[in-house]
Amino acid sequence: MEENKEPLKKDKKKKSKPKEYFDALIFAALVAVFLKIFFIEAYRIPTGSMEKTLLVGDFLLVNKFVYGSTTPRNIPFTNTRIPFIRFPDLHDPKRGDVVVFDFPGFRDDLKSQEIVYYIKRLIGEPGDTVQIINKVVYVNGQLFPNPPNSQSDPRVSNSSITEPRIFPKGSGWNEDNYGPLRTPKEDDVIQLNGDNIGMWETFIMREGHTVQSTPNGILIDGKQTNEYKVQQDYYFMMGDNRNNSLDSRFWGYVPRDHVVGEALIIYWSWDPNISFSELGRLVGTIRWDRVGKIIR
Numbered sequence: 001m002e003e004n005k006e007p008l009k010k011d012k013k014k015k016s017k018p019k020e021y022f023d024a025l026i027f028a029a030l031v032a033v034f035l036k037i038f039f040i041e042a043y044r045i046p047t048g049s050m051e052k053t054l055l056v057g058d059f060l061l062v063n064k065f066v067y068g069s070t071t072p073r074n075i076p077f078t079n080t081r082i083p084f085i086r087f088p089d090l091h092d093p094k095r096g097d098v099v100v101f102d103f104p105g106f107r108d109d110l111k112s113q114e115i116v117y118y119i120k121r122l123i124g125e126p127g128d129t130v131q132i133i134n135k136v137v138y139v140n141g142q143l144f145p146n147p148p149n150s151q152s153d154p155r156v157s158n159s160s161i162t163e164p165r166i167f168p169k170g171s172g173w174n175e176d177n178y179g180p181l182r183t184p185k186e187d188d189v190i191q192l193n194g195d196n197i198g199m200w201e202t203f204i205m206r207e208g209h210t211v212q213s214t215p216n217g218i219l220i221d222g223k224q225t226n227e228y229k230v231q232q233d234y235y236f237m238m239g240d241n242r243n244n245s246l247d248s249r250f251w252g253y254v255p256r257d258h259v260v261g262e263a264l265i266i267y268w269s270w271d272p273n274i275s276f277s278e279l280g281r282l283v284g285t286i287r288w289d290r291v292g293k294i295i296r
Helices: 017-040 198-207 276-284
Strands: 040-044 058-063 099-102 116-122 129-133 135-138 178-183 189-191 210-215 217-220 224-225 228-230 232-239 259-269
Touching: 017 040, 040 259, 099 232, 099 276, 116 135, 135 198
Parallel strands: none
Antiparallel strands: 040 058, 058 259, 099 116, 099 259, 116 232, 129 135, 129 178, 189 228, 210 217, 217 224
């Protein structure tokens, strides 16, 4: 007669409460990091370049996946850049979007000295021609409507006045009378000569090439040429506070691979000039009318 055998049961040890809480915290942290990297990230507005669309002390959420999320661009808490991968986007940035991007560096720098994120309004898409006449912005010869909450000093710099910091170097323009300037797009072919190589030298070097101007002509990667083919799309950005914004007028184009995301909504806002040691006063400065405001 066969002996009746019961299956062996695994002796499972019940997790302790602290262990359960710890596991839950780890899981929540991993989910938060995943969402931060690939979907939504929080930013704080530190300067007045986008007033009155965005105020200093606004805290906002940025949609990262709409333009294509990326793996981390740098080692956390450092300025050490690392190679990153961009995932498929829903659509490219478009004219009028409020965009967060990795600052490419000042006009004559090959790259930014530190990793810092800017937020501006996209004025020129790849292939667009931007011109400013007495503070009025035109794109492809058409008036670019002022954003509803933009602001500008009524005083205008005469077109004969040259601002030496303006991009491109040697243009003779200023921030109120600027251009026309075409925004490069992928596969554009730029004709180079001794007169314009100063404008394009840093641009070409940022795309990973060496540039040398000699008495016999222009050398790119050691080969003589009179043209250059653009490798990616670029954008022209401006702040809504036109007289208090260091933007593409001063440091140039934003490459597509520097675009981070589209500003989505203000989730918190208060006066940043009051410290946390004065919490009572700080709470009293909460701008309730801005909380939950969609950014346009």
